[in-house]
Amino acid sequence: MNPNRPTIRPRRLRSTATMRQMVAETVLRPADLILPMFVADGISDKREIASMPGVYQHTIDSLLYAVEDAAKESITCIDLFGVPRDSDKDERGSAAWDPEGILNRGIAAVRERFGDDILVMADTCLDEFTSHGHCGLLDAHGAVANDATIACYQDMAVSQAAAGAHIVSPSGMMDGQVAAIRQALDESNYTDVAIMAYSAKYASAFFGPFRDAVGSSLQGDRRTYQQDPANFRESLREVALDIEEGADFVMVKPALAYLDVLHAVKDISPVPVAAYHVSGEYVMIKAAAANGWIDGDAAMMEALVSIKRAGADQILTYAAVDIARKLNNAR
Numbered sequence: 001m002n003p004n005r006p007t008i009r010p011r012r013l014r015s016t017a018t019m020r021q022m023v024a025e026t027v028l029r030p031a032d033l034i035l036p037m038f039v040a041d042g043i044s045d046k047r048e049i050a051s052m053p054g055v056y057q058h059t060i061d062s063l064l065y066a067v068e069d070a071a072k073e074s075i076t077c078i079d080l081f082g083v084p085r086d087s088d089k090d091e092r093g094s095a096a097w098d099p100e101g102i103l104n105r106g107i108a109a110v111r112e113r114f115g116d117d118i119l120v121m122a123d124t125c126l127d128e129f130t131s132h133g134h135c136g137l138l139d140a141h142g143a144v145a146n147d148a149t150i151a152c153y154q155d156m157a158v159s160q161a162a163a164g165a166h167i168v169s170p171s172g173m174m175d176g177q178v179a180a181i182r183q184a185l186d187e188s189n190y191t192d193v194a195i196m197a198y199s200a201k202y203a204s205a206f207f208g209p210f211r212d213a214v215g216s217s218l219q220g221d222r223r224t225y226q227q228d229p230a231n232f233r234e235s236l237r238e239v240a241l242d243i244e245e246g247a248d249f250v251m252v253k254p255a256l257a258y259l260d261v262l263h264a265v266k267d268i269s270p271v272p273v274a275a276y277h278v279s280g281e282y283v284m285i286k287a288a289a290a291n292g293w294i295d296g297d298a299a300m301m302e303a304l305v306s307i308k309r310a311g312a313d314q315i316l317t318y319a320a321v322d323i324a325r326k327l328n329n330a331r
Helices: 010-014 015-025 060-072 104-115 145-164 176-188 205-213 233-245 256-268 279-289 296-310 318-330
Strands: 032-042 057-060 077-083 119-124 167-170 194-201 249-255 275-279 314-317
Touching: 015 145, 032 318, 057 060, 057 205, 060 104, 060 314, 060 318, 077 104, 104 119, 104 145, 119 145, 119 249, 119 296, 145 167, 145 176, 167 176, 176 194, 176 233, 194 233, 194 256, 194 279, 205 279, 233 249, 233 256, 256 296, 275 296, 279 296, 296 318, 314 318
Parallel strands: 032 057, 032 077, 032 314, 077 119, 119 167, 167 194, 194 249, 249 275, 275 314
Antiparallel strands: none
8 A cells, every 4th residue: 555645445434323324415304205195985994905014095084193193203295095985986987076085085184184284195097986997088999098088187186176185196197188287277276286297107017006005996907008117218208298288296106116217307307306116116125024034124214215316306105104203213
């Protein structure tokens, strides 16, 4: 070693936990996390989802208790999905925009209890509400009809805004959905309601447990409207179109398997970029931890930090409350 040359030791900045915390390049905060939640009709008590440990279908009452627990850990936003009775599903998904439908009742209850202290984001898609399980209306050939579906999304978004949603989140990947929803909201005097667009949503195998969570009736797949996992440039085009149409946020879904896409979207987006740590990504960690193969808490934290490091401004994750609690306890 040259005695005239300073000794370069990057490890000095890893020497203690306090040192590592001080020089951390990526900082995850509870306010970065959005908690997806499910409110279900026809149940008398909250019900754990078999394929998603620690995640529940809620009654209105249990939903409010769970949101209160999240708020105590400084979670500031939930993403609410409605789970109707099978008997309330039809080919059009009309319960989606019914003011008395389960999702709109859930939105209204959370907004009444928490006001503006918790941001209520509502899923704006028909798949939970249609008898066939697709994200839109089917034409005579069984394909999803883009323009007819968008008209339903407009009705759904306006009904969600009327119920009290701060943010609507169209997730069906229909062409032109953001512009149409923005127009409908503005014409109904809901100009302050924001849109988080599922801009780069892939036809992913990682969505499997979510379909249990919402009681999906889907037969077949959604590959004709969700993106091909093999494609990258297509995502940037979808994001650019949604921004041009008026999206206030854009989203990449799933997150962990698409960190390259997330990073590229962050580079081009003038609006906040969200990423959805989806059900399959969540349960893989849970299952491995349950078998004693990994430290589940550490792996979950590492996964979410990687999503933040790749460029996410917001992260939707079923682990939001547990991770926020750990972050708060580490202060």
